[in-house]
Amino acid sequence: xxxxxxxxxxxxxxxxxxxxxxxxxxxxxxxxxxxxxxxxxxxxxxxxxxxxxxxxxxxxxxxxxxxxxxxxxxxxxxxxxxxxxxxxxxxxxxxxxxxxxxxxxxxxxxxxxxxxxxxxxxxxxxxxxxxxxxxxxxxxxxxxxxxxxxxxxxxxxxxxxxxxxxxxxxxxxxxxxxxxxxxxxxxxxxxxxxxxxxxxxxxxxxxxxxxxxxxxxxxxxxxxxxxxxxxxxxxxxxxxxxxxxxxxxxxxxxxxxxxxxxxxxxxxxxxxxxxxxxxxxxxxxxxxxxxxxxxxxxxxxxxxxxxxxxxxxxxxxxxxxxxxxxxxxxxxxxxx
Amino acid sequence: xxxxxxxxxxxxxxxxxxxxxxxxxxxxxxxxxxxxxxxxxxxxxxxxxxxxxxxxxxxxxxxxxxxxxxxxxxxxxxxxxxxxxxxxxxxxxxxxxxxxxxxxxxxxxxxxxxxxxxxxxxxxxxxxxxxxxxxxxxxxxxxxxxxxxxxxxxxxxxxxxxxxxxxxxxxxxxxxxxxxxxxxxxxxxxxxxxxxxxxxxxxxxxxxxxxxxxxxxxxxxxxxxxxxxxxxxxxxxxxxxxxxxxxxxxxxxxxxxxxxxxxxxxxxxxxxxxxxxxxxxxxxxxxxxxxxxxxxxxxxxxxxxxxxxxxxxxxxxxxxxxxxxxxxxxxxxxxx
Numbered sequence: 001x002x003x004x005x006x007x008x009x010x011x012x013x014x015x016x017x018x019x020x021x022x023x024x025x026x027x028x029x030x031x032x033x034x035x036x037x038x039x040x041x042x043x044x045x046x047x048x049x050x051x052x053x054x055x056x057x058x059x060x061x062x063x064x065x066x067x068x069x070x071x072x073x074x075x076x077x078x079x080x081x082x083x084x085x086x087x088x089x090x091x092x093x094x095x096x097x098x099x100x101x102x103x104x105x106x107x108x109x110x111x112x113x114x115x116x117x118x119x120x121x122x123x124x125x126x127x128x129x130x131x132x133x134x135x136x137x138x139x140x141x142x143x144x145x146x147x148x149x150x151x152x153x154x155x156x157x158x159x160x161x162x163x164x165x166x167x168x169x170x171x172x173x174x175x176x177x178x179x180x181x182x183x184x185x186x187x188x189x190x191x192x193x194x195x196x197x198x199x200x201x202x203x204x205x206x207x208x209x210x211x212x213x214x215x216x217x218x219x220x221x222x223x224x225x226x227x228x229x230x231x232x233x234x235x236x237x238x239x240x241x242x243x244x245x246x247x248x249x250x251x252x253x254x255x256x257x258x259x260x261x262x263x264x265x266x267x268x269x270x271x272x273x274x275x276x277x278x279x280x281x282x283x284x285x286x287x288x289x290x291x292x293x294x295x296x297x298x299x300x301x302x303x304x305x306x307x308x309x310x311x312x313x314x315x316x317x318x319x320x321x322x323x324x325x326x327x328x329x330x331x332x333x334x335x336x
Numbered sequence: 337x338x339x340x341x342x343x344x345x346x347x348x349x350x351x352x353x354x355x356x357x358x359x360x361x362x363x364x365x366x367x368x369x370x371x372x373x374x375x376x377x378x379x380x381x382x383x384x385x386x387x388x389x390x391x392x393x394x395x396x397x398x399x400x401x402x403x404x405x406x407x408x409x410x411x412x413x414x415x416x417x418x419x420x421x422x423x424x425x426x427x428x429x430x431x432x433x434x435x436x437x438x439x440x441x442x443x444x445x446x447x448x449x450x451x452x453x454x455x456x457x458x459x460x461x462x463x464x465x466x467x468x469x470x471x472x473x474x475x476x477x478x479x480x481x482x483x484x485x486x487x488x489x490x491x492x493x494x495x496x497x498x499x500x501x502x503x504x505x506x507x508x509x510x511x512x513x514x515x516x517x518x519x520x521x522x523x524x525x526x527x528x529x530x531x532x533x534x535x536x537x538x539x540x541x542x543x544x545x546x547x548x549x550x551x552x553x554x555x556x557x558x559x560x561x562x563x564x565x566x567x568x569x570x571x572x573x574x575x576x577x578x579x580x581x582x583x584x585x586x587x588x589x590x591x592x593x594x595x596x597x598x599x600x601x602x603x604x605x606x607x608x609x610x611x612x613x614x615x616x617x618x619x620x621x622x623x624x625x626x627x628x629x630x631x632x633x634x635x636x637x638x639x640x641x642x643x644x645x646x647x648x649x650x651x652x653x654x655x656x657x658x659x660x661x662x663x664x665x666x667x668x669x670x671x672x
Contacts, residue, residue: 038419038493058432
């Protein structure tokens, strides 16, 4: 790799591709599966239920306070797996690179992926690299797919919310979306808003170990808390009541949202989990969350009700109720 | 979906995304896993070895004689799985769509994916859709990842070639690359060159059932037969001899290659398998290939030797030998 930018021939499948893969990707993600250099990786999995997921990442800018597109791609896919109660095991990664991308930037992205994978305890076992001519993509797009194993006895799904359940969250909302947006628009506040991007499998497994009967886990990414709760309300045919005074919103995020005319309930998070827990397990789950670094600000933000199935309402500070609909229109493009 | 082109808000994660996913993707790929609408799909897998693979597709043009980016994305990932001796089971799909893409085109792509998945006997169980502003991608990029199960007793890998093995292929080489290139460059020949894009799991399992001791299976995609054999020679630390007179090249493909100054040995295939088979199994494997519609032109094109480990030589028609190196430089960008 003499050149300091990505060249078209690095996507040819020939020698230049092999050098890029060997010198950059395999060195960073090093493990026995990748070193085999076969069309597929072979992994051993115990009998049972496998969770399978995929996500493509097109965030702009690719580097933002608190992370970059590489760490985000690992966190997002790890989180999608643990939202089904799976223990994430193996990821694949597909890069689409724009000709002319700086190799230094790519190295930074790959290094962040490698760190994030190590922290989450997952291995990147297969990959693919395509290069498109300048102007046919924007710097780098990443797909991460992954598998995990769901232990016996765990039944977590969007269909399982029941009236009476508590709605919990592990911390402040809207951080990721506002971090990316402020960086993209060049907005500077006194304190830089940082993305909450993080792998949640450690936290989620603390919760499931404490109370295995959790009904729903879901990460409120694109569309934010409001859209995610609407999805769950529809899937489980229940209503959800949010308590406005309980919603954890950082002051700087609230301020930036107000200036930009955004509602933090619709802004993406990348290190948050909404947990819907039967009443008898709510305190246990909350206590377990608070013992984990990513859950120390955990709180109960609402409840599941039998009224208004498929809808989410907010009980406002002054005691009124307002409908919290699913996101309509594109609030923030390319946020993940 | 009122609009006839893709809009940015269809990537928001909100209502417009849900409508696109529901009306287009879930309708086309319909299965119980997708209908659950959870972050991951849960599938049951028997104890054992799971093959895991990923590929992104950026082919230009997205529709070409013999297929489109959608069918190609299914075929390619199905093939990567069976090249490890796996029975492909489940795929995930990640779309990156450019704002302004015609919905009709997208429907055509999705329909082709759905057909290809049905033909190959795989289910598309999870997906993701991103939309980027006009000019930030080129129409549509697709990632397909997948898993399959490798039955006990099958040991197929690029490391397993041994001196004395036969090198087999199921038919003509260079068809896919030349079909895409001729379409892109607007080259018209008397007979339109068609891509060979196809799922090979049926053929491969006919071969493995007939002779389970096959050493290596590999699909010669980007970089072509030459690059793939160089990879195998390096991984197995053996030499490979190709017989020039045995190489199956269609006349129209050979002609187009000559006009464009390309060597068909380096042109991508998407429905071909190179099989490296111990001598005692070569005839059995060949006979099994010829019984399958995708293998009726199967033949022996070379042999594995102990000399020149890591290198591929061609025995020419006039009895000389020339080195067949790995592809250098970008012969054909965006071919898959």
